[in-house]
Amino acid sequence: MYKVLVADDEHNIRNILDFTLHAEGFLVISALNGEDAFRLAVESDPDLIILDVMMPGQGGVETCRALKADRRTASIPVILLTALTGREDRDAGRKAGADAYITKPFSPKKVTDAVQDLLGVTTD
Amino acid sequence: MLLTTTTPTVANPFMGMVAAVTVPAPVVVLLVAITAIGVWALMMWLRILASRRRLQQKAEILRQRSRTLENILAVSARINATRNLSELTDKVTTAVEDVSGFRRIVLYLWSDTTKAFEARSMAGVSPQEQAKLAGTQILATDYDELIREEYRYSNCYLLDAVGESSPGFIGSMDLLPDIRRWKPGQRLIAPLASGAGEMVGFLDLAEPASGLVPSPSEIRHLEFLTRQVTTAIESAEVFDHLARNNTELSAASEKLKSLADMKKNFVANISHELRTPLTSISAYSELLQKNMDTLSPESLDEFLKVIHGESVKLTGIINDILDLSQMENNRPSMNQVDTDLVGLARHMEDSWQNRARKMNIEFSLDTGSEAINMPLDPLLIQQMMTHLVGNAFKFTPEGGQVRVGFQETGTAVCLTVQDTGIGIPEDKLGDIFESFYQVDSSATRQHNGQGVGLAICQDIVIHHDGRIWAENIAPQGTRITVLLPRRPAVLQPADPDSLTSLPFEAGELMERLMHWVSESLGIQVATLMVPDKGGDHLTIRAAIGLPETVVQSARVRRGSGFAGRVWEDGKTLLVDDLTSDNRFGRELNEPRYSTASLLCVPLKDGEDLLGVISVNNKIDGTALDHDDQVFLESLAPRITRLLTRYKSWQDGARDFNAIRDTLRSTTAVGHLRHESLLEVCQEICLASARRIMLPGDELEHLAFSLQFYDVGMDSVSPRILSKPGRLDEEERVQVEKHVDAGLGILESLQLDAKVRQLILHHHENYDGSGYPGGLAGESIPLGSRLIRLADTLSSLLSPRPWRRAMDLDEAMNVIRGGLGREFCPRMADVFLTETEARRERIMDLQAENGAAADPNRMALDRSTPVPILI
Numbered sequence: 001m002y003k004v005l006v007a008d009d010e011h012n013i014r015n016i017l018d019f020t021l022h023a024e025g026f027l028v029i030s031a032l033n034g035e036d037a038f039r040l041a042v043e044s045d046p047d048l049i050i051l052d053v054m055m056p057g058q059g060g061v062e063t064c065r066a067l068k069a070d071r072r073t074a075s076i077p078v079i080l081l082t083a084l085t086g087r088e089d090r091d092a093g094r095k096a097g098a099d100a101y102i103t104k105p106f107s108p109k110k111v112t113d114a115v116q117d118l119l120g121v122t123t124d
Numbered sequence: 125m126l127l128t129t130t131t132p133t134v135a136n137p138f139m140g141m142v143a144a145v146t147v148p149a150p151v152v153v154l155l156v157a158i159t160a161i162g163v164w165a166l167m168m169w170l171r172i173l174a175s176r177r178r179l180q181q182k183a184e185i186l187r188q189r190s191r192t193l194e195n196i197l198a199v200s201a202r203i204n205a206t207r208n209l210s211e212l213t214d215k216v217t218t219a220v221e222d223v224s225g226f227r228r229i230v231l232y233l234w235s236d237t238t239k240a241f242e243a244r245s246m247a248g249v250s251p252q253e254q255a256k257l258a259g260t261q262i263l264a265t266d267y268d269e270l271i272r273e274e275y276r277y278s279n280c281y282l283l284d285a286v287g288e289s290s291p292g293f294i295g296s297m298d299l300l301p302d303i304r305r306w307k308p309g310q311r312l313i314a315p316l317a318s319g320a321g322e323m324v325g326f327l328d329l330a331e332p333a334s335g336l337v338p339s340p341s342e343i344r345h346l347e348f349l350t351r352q353v354t355t356a357i358e359s360a361e362v363f364d365h366l367a368r369n370n371t372e373l374s375a376a377s378e379k380l381k382s383l384a385d386m387k388k389n390f391v392a393n394i395s396h397e398l399r400t401p402l403t404s405i406s407a408y409s410e411l412l413q414k415n416m417d418t419l420s421p422e423s424l425d426e427f428l429k430v431i432h433g434e435s436v437k438l439t440g441i442i443n444d445i446l447d448l449s450q451m452e453n454n455r456p457s458m459n460q461v462d463t464d465l466v467g468l469a470r471h472m473e474d475s476w477q478n479r480a481r482k483m484n485i486e487f488s489l490d491t492g493s494e495a496i497n498m499p500l501d502p503l504l505i506q507q508m509m510t511h512l513v514g515n516a517f518k519f520t521p522e523g524g525q526v527r528v529g530f531q532e533t534g535t536a537v538c539l540t541v542q543d544t545g546i547g548i549p550e551d552k553l554g555d556i557f558e559s560f561y562q563v564d565s566s567a568t569r570q571h572n573g574q575g576v577g578l579a580i581c582q583d584i585v586i587h588h589d590g591r592i593w594a595e596n597i598a599p600q601g602t603r604i605t606v607l608l609p610r611r612p613a614v615l616q617p618a619d620p621d622s623l624t625s626l627p628f629e630a631g632e633l634m635e636r637l638m639h640w641v642s643e644s645l646g647i648q649v650a651t652l653m654v655p656d657k658g659g660d661h662l663t664i665r666a667a668i669g670l671p672e673t674v675v676q677s678a679r680v681r682r683g684s685g686f687a688g689r690v691w692e693d694g695k696t697l698l699v700d701d702l703t704s705d706n707r708f709g710r711e712l713n714e715p716r717y718s719t720a721s722l723l724c725v726p727l728k729d730g731e732d733l734l735g736v737i738s739v740n741n742k743i744d745g746t747a748l749d750h751d752d753q754v755f756l757e758s759l760a761p762r763i764t765r766l767l768t769r770y771k772s773w774q775d776g777a778r779d780f781n782a783i784r785d786t787l788r789s790t791t792a793v794g795h796l797r798h799e800s801l802l803e804v805c806q807e808i809c810l811a812s813a814r815r816i817m818l819p820g821d822e823l824e825h826l827a828f829s830l831q832f833y834d835v836g837m838d839s840v841s842p843r844i845l846s847k848p849g850r851l852d853e854e855e856r857v858q859v860e861k862h863v864d865a866g867l868g869i870l871e872s873l874q875l876d877a878k879v880r881q882l883i884l885h886h887h888e889n890y891d892g893s894g895y896p897g898g899l900a901g902e903s904i905p906l907g908s909r910l911i912r913l914a915d916t917l918s919s920l921l922s923p924r925p926w927r928r929a930m931d932l933d934e935a936m937n938v939i940r941g942g943l944g945r946e947f948c949p950r951m952a953d954v955f956l957t958e959t960e961a962r963r964e965r966i967m968d969l970q971a972e973n974g975a976a977a978d979p980n981r982m983a984l985d986r987s988t989p990v991p992i993l994i
Contacts, residue, residue, distance in 0.1 A: 012404040083399035105403035
């Protein structure tokens, strides 16, 4: 069973990701901010990480950069989740090494599709 | 002797003698040869000497020329290196002084703003004249008078003194005699024209050091220099322009950048604020849709709750944004009514208590007194309190406290909203009232703040002239304080005679004055009293803290009551305690004294008593003391000054407005240079005056009079002004009075006696049939005769209610018809010539105006037989 780490400060968003990913058969662990996300990523070695960009403290982009810079977590695919839709924001995400970029509001289906795509899982 | 002996062949009375001297022949031959050689050598030597001198002279001239040229080149280089226009103009005058030898130099430059040449730099000009020149504007038409072809001298223009009319130098300058004395009053005008032929300016030169008119070569040198100067000025102007543009551009780009930054932040924040609830709504509804069958009732309920909650949040954010943009775009018009602040808070208390219970927060409202009435916009204040209290709830954790309190100080009401929340970092305290400022995104995340509310609150407080600030309190939490100044209404009696016609500023002035007194002394009641028309009683001019009926009706007789006593003896009255002071008894019944002390100060303008100001009821309940007396007495001279200003306003409210309007229209004309028929007529008038060589100061008087001579027309009833046909005797008298009325209005401008004369007599007729003096012929001032013509012409050319506008020929014929009757023939002759010269412009302007009435007020000429055409 694949393990997905979700980091978002909005509990509604966490819940919805938890619900959807769980329904698709993933194990979900969650964090409320960037620092926690990084710690959990090192500790529990998830198969994929979803990061919200605008989080208190260390935001998603910085966390992503830190994860990609760390030998232990560099290979884990990262999806950035954000309300920022500008080209610059996208570029910042890409430069930080994110593997996918999903803008809010998002469709839960789109997130699970992206997760499965990155993990190379097929639903059927 | 020697010469004669060497020419023996020449018939000579001494020949016999020579022959008689017996000298041997070979010696004679030798002597002759030697002598011949000597003579030849001498002549050669003399010739060489002469040609050497000529050469030397030539060389000297050449050296001089090259020195001058070198000088010019050096000067030009210096000039060209100067980029700063004002620095340059000074350098130019110095350079011209150096090179040309002229001692009096005025540099005029064309100004695009005033559309005239302005004196920009000068040398050798007396300080008085300098001051005069500094403000002079030379219009293009005036300039054309300077550069008439008959004055032309090379590419410059040599003018004789004003008054002498000997023509200048016609034709080529080769015809000039070599040396010409410079006549006093002569001027040399050197145009500064660009290569493209555009006029940059000109030099007005006089008083050459040599005392001679410059020679053709000197003129060429000068012209060489003027070309350099022109280039330098042009490039400096371009540079100046560029530099200005550059500064403007960089300022603009700076502003744009910060705007862009703000916009970026704004967009980022707003987008986040909006997208977050939107994400929940869309995602949860999508899940609902897809998993309707499989969801447990609990999950279903939870999903719907989230969707609803986030929708409410979204609505709130959108409302906030709309509020703010409304606030920022069109400041809401204040709708201040007397409002009970406590009542407003009580009205919302229930909903606050509910919210507190739900959040497990302790809420308290301490209003201090039962009611706090003050002029407020109740809707805005309610909105502000909702935001402040809502914010406090938002940032306070469970088990905390939110307290709302009101305190009254004498001059303000203080509202505090205090919580035991997370507080605000000290360095951010000043910024939190900015639009969309967020202390920390986490705070917003956690508490759903939008960062808009406080900006709105600040706006509302500013609308009420108040202040708002935030501070952290120990051990934990934030306190927001709103200070709303309490400004008692200033009452002014509604006197239909004075008040309705009073300029707005005067009423406002009174209001400020009263606020100033009451706020500086911290008193509740302040009364300013002035003598009534009869001079026996004082009436209230303005008051704070007194009932309306008292203000409208109070009359205090000289010598009676506190104010009456002060008015009579001109001395300050300070009563510590009315109850124990046995000088007073009856006055104690006055209900207005809530404290037992009173201070009354006379307002003196020299020996004149203009009124009294009395204050009582200190807000803090203490008695007025000596310090207060000293303070109010020190304010008294200032109050007096305001009062005299007020009085002059009151006396001359009408006149004041008329003058103000006239001055405004005058300055507007001066600035915009909007050409109108009236202006052309004025211009013709001034041009005629110049043509008849009216001295400079009289020209000024005339120019001034032209702007103001018909101000008095305001005093004539519009009915009469628009009445077609002849006026009856009474109406005629009224119209004739306009001259006096005008002078009355202008009185306050302290006109020069000569200007007065010009205006006074502008309706006199040459044959003595005019008004008001009935002057005739040469006894009418020249300027008045010219104004008469300009007035008539502009009137004829403009449409009137009873007739159409005349065309130029008709109008000129009317004037010709009045020669010797209304108009001075000599002045009219010059005036008509100048009018003819402006025929095209007048016709253009008339065509532009079409049938529409000329908006420029112009005296109507009733006494001439003119306005009878329909």
